[in-house]
Amino acid sequence: MSGYRLAAGGRIDRSRPLAFSFDGQGYQGFAGDSLASALVASGVTLFGRSFKYHRPRGLVGMGPEEPNALVTVDRGPARITPNLRAPQVALHDGLQAKSQNRWPSLKFDVAALNDVFGALFPAGFYNKTFMWPRSAWEKLYEPVIRQLAGLGDSPVARDPDHYDATYAHCEVLVVGGGIAGITATLEAAAHGGRVILIDEQDELGGGALADPVQWAALDALKEKLAAAGNVTVMTRTTAFGYYHQNFIGATQSLTDHLAPADASGPRERLWRIRAGEVVLAQGAIERPLVFNGNDVPGVMLASAGRMLALRYGVAVGHAVVVMAAHDSGWRDALALAGAGVHVAAIIDVRNVVGADLADAARDAGIAVHIGCAITAVHGRHAVTGVTFAANGTGPACKLACDAVLMAGGWTPSVHLWSHAKGSLTWSEAWGAYLPGTPIENCRAVGAGAGAWDMGHGVVTAVLPSHIDVRAQKAFVDFQNDVKARDIHLAVQEGMRSIEHIKRYTTNGMATDQGKTSNLNGLQIASAALGRPVEQIGLTTFRPPYTPQTFGALMGHHKDALFQPVRKSPIDEWATEHGAVFENVSNWRRARYFPRGGEDMDAAVLRECAAVRRSVGIFDASTLGKIEVVGPDAAEFLNRMYTNPWKGLQPGRCRYGLLLREDGFITDDGVSARMADDRFHLTTTTGGAARVLGMMEDYLQTEWSDLDVWLTSTTEQWAVIALQGPRARDVIAPLVSGIDLGAEAFPHMAVREGTIAGVPTRLFRVSFTGELGFEINVPASEGRKVWEEVWDAGQAHGITAYGTETMHVLRAEKGFIIVGQDTDGTMTPYDMGLDWAVGKKKPDFVGKRSLARPDMGLPGRKQFIGLLTEDPQDLLEEGAQVVADPDAPMPMPMIGHVTSSYRSAALGRTIALAVIADGRARIGQTIFVPMPGKVIRATVTAPMFYDAEGSRLNA
Amino acid sequence: MLEIAPMAVAGIDLKRGSQPITGAVYGLPVTLAPAAPLVRWSLRAKDAALLSVALGRTLPDRVGTHHDGIARLGPDEWHGLLPLGTTLPAVSGQPLGMVDVSARSVGFTLEGPGAVAALTRGCPLDVAKFTPGRATRTVFETVEIQIWCLAPDRFHVEVWRSFAPWLWHALAEAIG
Amino acid sequence: MILIHCPYCEEDRPEVEFTYGGEAHIARPLDPGALDDRQWETYLYIRRNPRGAHAERWRHAHGCARFFNAVRDTVTDRFEVTYKTGEPRPAGDTK
């Protein structure tokens, strides 16, 4: 280990060495180290490459503000995480990290050529070039730019980790576990109620962790926290977003700080916290100084140097120079000296500095240069020295050193405050924005509120220098390579709003989101525009405060728990009998039941033939059902549906058609009147929730005078459709209490009795054109009854069929499927359902819209049948219909195919379509142009089988 | 007629558990168990008194509370959770809506010091303030549920049948 | 996630229990047939869409299941008041 680890001091556990690797080279650190402190201790200065110019970069900060030291951590197969900030990666034994955005190696990166030709790539350069030849952008320029851009590599395999989420509620939430935050927590706890304290670091203390003088007090405060019964403390937890009404999003890291072998349970947990009051104690972030060469590895924030020395026992260098514009730099220098770090000099841009500081520095043997500024930093992969001059313009002095600490003043962290739309006020003293008036029940304390003694300082946009700012490599946004001169260029090119300057230069748009660059950028823009900072405005703070894992935000909703799959009571039977399923809205339904290697066509032809020949059984349980009960039930349905309902006798069923208020069909279904004041409605599978919501809307907000109530019974009833000439024979032995005779129990009737000993609402209805029943039994009994009917049907050659066969059979009869044959733009007249519209009714939902001028004009699409001239030609659903296949493009289309099947009963294909003035075209030939061929078809009525309906009335 | 790649099973095949699961949330023990079969009624009326008479039972009057097996879910809506065998009186012609929905939902119980934390994983209500006697419709993540607080640390959770497997596994994960 | 005070449950409840119902106080005409096309268009489609106080309908779909009305500031998303269906819109908020 090199000599950068101090002999003593810090909060690391020197008795627990940890081995780790960076870019394949082995190093050693101690328990309590971060990856950054361990690498600095090992003499590493070069951490990464910048985004644009691929310049060599070192550590800048020791917290979430770090722009340069981004690494990829590899925790084994499929556990690769890019772009992690080294100072926030807790060291564990066997940690494997590698640098990013370089090729072939960190020390030698070919793309650093960008830097050599950097003058060609100022802010916004990409708008100005790469335009010729036209095609070259996608084929040449963009691929190259993409390859050079990006930082780390994305994971490429499914993440084996899982994530968790929870809500939480408290009376007071404190964000930030520094002295101020802990104090606020204890105050709140004293008033009782639930208090939550969260902090992003792995131990409480915040800035005090770099100030051993406060450790004793800190420990005392922690003991009080532990003693308070109503306080929950969560470390490694980042409050990333402050949403409406004190709703805070936070993520807790649970396993990344452990060696993979020791990790178990979820990797991260999302906390969705509702707080009565929020106390923000997020502290402040130190600002870099903008000067020529301020990005050479080894130039970092003074606060980082202090944190390394006093928390981690690491010297940032053997000869350290502090470049200060703020007293805190002096305090840090003295603290470093006290910890045994050799501080060669303090250079302060100010002409006057407190005598106490100057004296203390001299006493500590530190050379002091007041009123001076660094004009150059020497070294490429590490600092070798600096050149400085009085006022930046006097005679140049050279100074050898291996680290430069920048103390540019402090920026209170007002991120969450701003998420919550609290106002900000400009503070000259801080040279930063401070929290003003909140909107939510929220307050800021500590450094984050500007209520902390950081000493005094001056704000300098760019350090004074004899070098033209255009010639300086003075960086503002390190990661995005934004230099002071880029901001000048943006202003020169007419960018006056800070939002324009930000977007034009990308200042503050890197993964640190401007934590170190926003304020400096603002100052430089202010100087360039000659307007005070307050008039330049401030870019909006947006969640998240720091980048947050997709997985944590995904929470429970992964794999099997992504979304519920709704299954009917018959689903397991279908699975056991080899069903192939399809998703229909959020249900899954058996689509067909292949036997011995059948494909869908073969299976469906067999199932169709079986229903027409003998009997088929079908699971219709997913149909939506609504029980409508109350004295005004019939009146209510009369207003909702196009059909008249008042005349319907108990025990009878009716097909109901439902429109939206705009006159277009939204749902349909067969409904039964069980009693004068009780109806059993059915809806489409996908429409159930929508229809119930729509009906509740009218009932509650328009017709609240009606005495009628709606109850969803979709899941109360399992529905077994038994269809085919033998249907009656199959259930006869199972049914009691119901006369199944054709006269006693005609088509479109309903009866109550029992089947297989289970109470049933037995419907005699048919969606197939055959004699048919729909057996409604309580869902809990669904499978039992299904199996009894199945067994009873064996003697009759009963066949189970799925949704596809159901579709074919109904198509042979021209029954529509809302959502397939209609698309939300079709009226009852378009679909030939005039008979379902109550002509005498003064009103129903959608009636008025049907009278709008264009709703009755010729040329509207109408529902018809199609028979291809070649009976084996199967039209494609969705195929477009034209009158003239030779018309030039764009070819006028008159409609499209909505349903198309092979019909077993007809021994040919059939199709349903909606085409302009379709009913007037019956008998005519239309054309369906497909790639490579045009299919000819004849327009027919949408009815292919048993037009007189003798079978379903049998 | 569209041939599509056959889905052996659409979605991962969750099944509702039938045996109790005991686990812990943040170290607080909790047991998830299927509730015994119950009779369920959806009861609707503008006039609570009329409904009370028709049922021959006293009803809870505050929305969000339950009493004697009946919860008031809304101003005109009550929900009964009653022992098997209880029968719904046949009433007609009155301004009442009474529907037997015994098979529509299934019930789970969550019991133990960790019950509140388990529910809070996916329920946005401040469940800790949900004292015995409270009952309401709410959600667990995207799934609608009813929670009835039966005793301190003891909750009955109602969920529609087809959502039960998802909810069972979500709760099992929470306490696992 | 905003909190909404349900006037029927008489407590603040989380947004995810509710569904939004669009602008409030647009009563369906008693006799739509008597309206001309422009009046019907206005009923169907024309909305105030104000920047500021907005009277709107919500339904406590996963709670008491009732529709109710609210006045909410569309700039801050803050609810000024919620009230039961049928009650008039509280005065003094028509920006």
Place this chain on the structure above:
Amino acid sequence: MKRFSGLNLFAEAFNGHKGWPEHWPDKAPKAAYDVIIIGAGGHGLGAAYYLAAKYGITNVCVIEKGWLGGGNAGRNTTIIRSNYLYDESAHLYDHAVKLWDGLSQELNYNVMYSKRGVLMLAHNVHDIQSFKRHIHANRLNGVDNEWLSTEACKAYCPPLDISPNARHPVLGGALQRRGGTARHDSVAWGYARGAVARGVDIIQNCAVTGIRRGPDGAVIGVETEKGFIGAKKIGVSAAGSTSLVMRMAGLDFPLESYPLQALVSEPVKPIFPCVVMSNTVHAYISQSDKGELVIGAGTDAYVSYSQRGALHIIEHTLAAICEIFPIFTRMRMLRTWGGIVDVTPDRSPILAKTPVPGLYVNCGWGTGGFKATPGAADLLAHTIAHDAPHAINAPFNLDRFRNGRLIDEAAAAAVAH
């Protein structure tokens, strides 16, 4: 206007780039203009550009209450496609796509239009029927859109999970190869620079407070924070704020404004080659040239101008993205933001004359306005210049809400039965 080119860039490199002039100089408004455009987004700036460049009307002013390109133009997910179902829509959006081609050269401003392809995933039989209907209609309209098998989808977009046991298995997809992305800021800036170069004034940070009409009812100008500005004609292209502006002219509109959120991940090396959309799972995603995954969320449920969104919308969006692309669960969300989208009853735009003489409107683009930018801009300019709509935007009038001739793309997608 100093010409942008690699050569000039090279020359300026030796001159410290001192030679680049302002894109859009600050102007004080003149007393009157032939045309005032309200709203300096891509659509409004583009309309000003085409008025000057194509229709010979240069005495034009664009008034913006904030900073140009700061609304939805700078907040969208930059998706470009034209594979819409109805003839009217297909022609409208394809007009835009044709203009996207070569826009960089026309504006002498690289808008980085990248034809990386837009792939829409089908997850159930209903999706397939709907997509096939689109594909066949597009083919006969001369709009490219092709069906890809499940395996072809995977080949086109390798991060895609095509496991048949997924909650919503990928059954195929509709691919428009000409679809893709462009750089949103560059579009607004390129039009602004081009318009200014042709004599157009751009007045930023100047809210319109009123629309003044003459005795005959026709517009005569606008009241603004900087005083009255006369105008013979006024084009409104104010997106989410359109209802408010139209009310100044006494018009109530069939619009509602909803919050729409989007987010980007931290940048990574190229991993995602195209644009993928899934309506069933509610996700759409692409990767920017910078390397960020650009992800669109759904709209929040309620009318709002707050430009804030709720966390649960982001949760659902990322759950959906990770369901289709499980390799991304360890990626990290860098930034979220919100926009205000103005939505019409049929989810199609309004690009038309209004009942007020001299007042023209372009609004109602909902979540799809960026892709239409050049087309909408050109057609708005045409409609203003001729006081009559172009054949392409004629169907997108206000009358349709009265006579019922809606262009309901959303309804055409229908609902699962």
